Amino acid sequence: xxxxxxxxxxxxxxxxxxxxxxxxxxxxxxxxxxxxxxxxxxxxxxxxxxxxxxxxxxxxxxxxxxxxxxxxxxxxxxxxxxxxxxxxxxxxxxxxxxxxxxxxxxxxxxxxxxxxxxxxxxxxxxxxxxxxxxxxxxxxxxxxxxxxxxxxxxxxxxxxxxxxxxxxxxxxxxxxxxxxxxxxxxxxxxxxxxxxxxxxxxxxxxxxxxxxxxxxxxxxxxxxxxxxxxxxxxxxxxxxxxxxxxxxxxxxxxxxxxxxxxxxxxxxxxxxxxxxxxxxxxxxxxxxxxxxxxxxxxxxxxxxxxxxxxxxxxxxxxxxxxxxxxxxxxxxxxxxxxxxxxxxxxxxxxxxxxxxxxxxxxxxxxxxxxxxxxxxxxxxxxxxxxxxxxxxxxxxxxxxxxxxxxxxxxxx
Amino acid sequence: xxxxxxxxxxxxxxxxxxxxxxxxxxxxxxxxxxxxxxxxxxxxxxxxxxxxxxxxxxxxxxxxxxxxxxxxxxxxxxxxxxxxxxxxxxxxxxxxxxxxxxxxxxxxxxxxxxxxxxxxxxxxxxxxxxxxxxxxxxxxxxxxxxxxxxxxxxxxxxxxxxxxxxxxxxxxxxxxxxxxxxxxxxxxxxxxxxxxxxxxxxxxxxxxxxxxxxxxxxxxxxxxxxxxxxxxxxxxxxxxxxxxxxxxxxxxxxxxxxxxxxxxxxxxxxxxxxxxxxxxxxxxxxxxxxxxxxxxxxxxxxxxxxxxxxxxxxxxxxxxxxxxxxxxxxxxxxxxxxxxxxxxxxxxxxxxxxxxxxxxxxxxxxxxxxxxxxxxxxxxxxxxxxxxxxxxxxxxxxxxxxxxxxxxxxxx
Numbered sequence: 001x002x003x004x005x006x007x008x009x010x011x012x013x014x015x016x017x018x019x020x021x022x023x024x025x026x027x028x029x030x031x032x033x034x035x036x037x038x039x040x041x042x043x044x045x046x047x048x049x050x051x052x053x054x055x056x057x058x059x060x061x062x063x064x065x066x067x068x069x070x071x072x073x074x075x076x077x078x079x080x081x082x083x084x085x086x087x088x089x090x091x092x093x094x095x096x097x098x099x100x101x102x103x104x105x106x107x108x109x110x111x112x113x114x115x116x117x118x119x120x121x122x123x124x125x126x127x128x129x130x131x132x133x134x135x136x137x138x139x140x141x142x143x144x145x146x147x148x149x150x151x152x153x154x155x156x157x158x159x160x161x162x163x164x165x166x167x168x169x170x171x172x173x174x175x176x177x178x179x180x181x182x183x184x185x186x187x188x189x190x191x192x193x194x195x196x197x198x199x200x201x202x203x204x205x206x207x208x209x210x211x212x213x214x215x216x217x218x219x220x221x222x223x224x225x226x227x228x229x230x231x232x233x234x235x236x237x238x239x240x241x242x243x244x245x246x247x248x249x250x251x252x253x254x255x256x257x258x259x260x261x262x263x264x265x266x267x268x269x270x271x272x273x274x275x276x277x278x279x280x281x282x283x284x285x286x287x288x289x290x291x292x293x294x295x296x297x298x299x300x301x302x303x304x305x306x307x308x309x310x311x312x313x314x315x316x317x318x319x320x321x322x323x324x325x326x327x328x329x330x331x332x333x334x335x336x337x338x339x340x341x342x343x344x345x346x347x348x349x350x351x352x353x354x355x356x357x358x359x360x361x362x363x364x365x366x367x368x369x370x371x372x373x374x375x376x377x378x379x380x381x382x383x384x385x386x387x388x389x390x391x392x393x394x395x396x397x398x399x400x401x402x403x404x405x406x407x408x409x410x411x412x
Numbered sequence: 413x414x415x416x417x418x419x420x421x422x423x424x425x426x427x428x429x430x431x432x433x434x435x436x437x438x439x440x441x442x443x444x445x446x447x448x449x450x451x452x453x454x455x456x457x458x459x460x461x462x463x464x465x466x467x468x469x470x471x472x473x474x475x476x477x478x479x480x481x482x483x484x485x486x487x488x489x490x491x492x493x494x495x496x497x498x499x500x501x502x503x504x505x506x507x508x509x510x511x512x513x514x515x516x517x518x519x520x521x522x523x524x525x526x527x528x529x530x531x532x533x534x535x536x537x538x539x540x541x542x543x544x545x546x547x548x549x550x551x552x553x554x555x556x557x558x559x560x561x562x563x564x565x566x567x568x569x570x571x572x573x574x575x576x577x578x579x580x581x582x583x584x585x586x587x588x589x590x591x592x593x594x595x596x597x598x599x600x601x602x603x604x605x606x607x608x609x610x611x612x613x614x615x616x617x618x619x620x621x622x623x624x625x626x627x628x629x630x631x632x633x634x635x636x637x638x639x640x641x642x643x644x645x646x647x648x649x650x651x652x653x654x655x656x657x658x659x660x661x662x663x664x665x666x667x668x669x670x671x672x673x674x675x676x677x678x679x680x681x682x683x684x685x686x687x688x689x690x691x692x693x694x695x696x697x698x699x700x701x702x703x704x705x706x707x708x709x710x711x712x713x714x715x716x717x718x719x720x721x722x723x724x725x726x727x728x729x730x731x732x733x734x735x736x737x738x739x740x741x742x743x744x745x746x747x748x749x750x751x752x753x754x755x756x757x758x759x760x761x762x763x764x765x766x767x768x769x770x771x772x773x774x775x776x777x778x779x780x781x782x783x784x785x786x787x788x789x790x791x792x793x794x795x796x797x798x799x800x801x802x803x804x805x806x807x808x809x810x811x812x813x814x815x816x817x818x819x820x821x822x823x824x
Contacts, residue, residue, distance in 0.1 A: 149663035
């Protein structure tokens, strides 16, 4: 990782919590940005205390650690006038403000887009919410699974007549956060070009629709509801589906005639190429049960891993249906710089594995741990020009947290 | 939409086809970039001819139109030496090269990263593939549904003991394309900072893993496989799930005690708040069938839309389970600048609806149609310094397509 990176020198006043917002700023920290995370005094980002999957690590959840590495934490009471003064200095000296409160909260706290632009005429202001900053649903709260219902996504999964079923992981949280990071990179470029403050408004609902582009746009224009196709691929081909091998299942992607022919050859079933029942795509669809029977009889002679290697070598897309455990163990993934190892906290000998941006470059990654609650309170206050006496005064009033020693104790 | 935009003046030599690659460059066109799309002579991007969902529009598929608006098309034979010379001039005068061929193809064509950097020492080179540019699986072909198998994603959906089922739309294609667009924005910033060419390598497999961060990272560190939870939200709360209303289903998100209390109050069931069977999260889990029965008895008295409004007003996340048709009709979405209307082609009175980047800003969107095959061949050749005689010579040899009039005929 080079030291001069795309977002070197870019500072983020990070008002986000839980998932989509911190996931956004995580993507930017991975590019070299400095994120100063504002957390409620004594409480912190509630994601710290999530118990999902029993993933507690040293008092802080694995979920928190996964998306907060390298950030700095200031424990700050935004409901206190002196606390807001601290945050105003943060905004005035930042390049980016990111928030994912419900609509109206930032305005009530005194950090609306208009106010932040006054504080800093070059600020990039990113607002991330369920439904967007205005409109009839702007006050609706939302979690990922609710948005899967609202956006139509639940009705795409499974086969026709199956009950509606959501996607089994919070993909909208992740994608909306990623979309926000993309919007911020674009806005920074526009800010640098024009010298003017920029506003971007990211909604989970919009992001859901964009992720479903290949279903939504054909529907909007051709007027037909997308079919539910179970495990069949987007092409609709009967040989783009899941088949049983000897030990496990195999997802095949023989969409095109040349791929179907390669599949038959690689399976040692060349007679199926010209068999009248299967000679065209339409005939393969008409006789797909017979075709499946013949293919699976052969596939059951070897393990899914064997076929995966054998078929891909022959140019036929094929993947064993893997668990998450099997997937992250893939040799292919170990050389991608995707897995980043950071300490649990400063001085802790234990490390945790987290993820990079999802692409390989010379300049993305992170090596610092996620912060203890309030770990950088004094550092940030000093940067903002508060002297030791002023810091003690803020602390005495409970405007900021008790600082590093306490944070270290809380984290142990 | 302002005319001065984040990527104004940025030119892309666009070697991509089908979905993830064109989806990437679409995101950049929406920010003001100029994409010159290289298409095989007489054939074009095969996405033009996809028949998915019967979405043909004027001879070009809705899928193609959805992600190619505003691009320019040059019909060019890259297997011909003179064709490659044209492409070399394109690379030399571009800011960005994007390609999504299988590993090795760009090198064989003479457009490896190393070669493109020689041609243009300030180029940003983005390679998008299933598995990445090297490693044991680099030659594996892959479609979205295969990658859902390979990445572990299929094993997350549904409830325990359900058969493994993929997500019903090609989300990895979309997300990998979006990731590539993000990588390119970051790389452009790095290029501008350092003055040096940049290489980014985006893999669908890596992108899949990043999208599943909230499952993958807790697994990697806590060692437990994520549970399959059907329609239950990430929190695992019994009141973060799907319930039957009078007319339709409702996805509720009452994760926290205050939300459970608000739910009971808003449903007119305050007695459930202190009922010993449901007073704590653990007791609600232990008695969830009884709780569901009581809640649904009330929910069935009104339609899902009624409850959606009523519960969200009370601070309880609630969404009707909508179809895609119902979702895109939401009033909330109409004011987001998400839906872009562009002509089917230049001079065509019909328009199509496509999607913006997924966030609202003053400077993102598109108003030009997707190109006819080869529509801008002459324009691009002229820009590159070929005079009319040279263009005719290239055309006579079949190195480029027959140009606008033919393209117009083919598109009609």
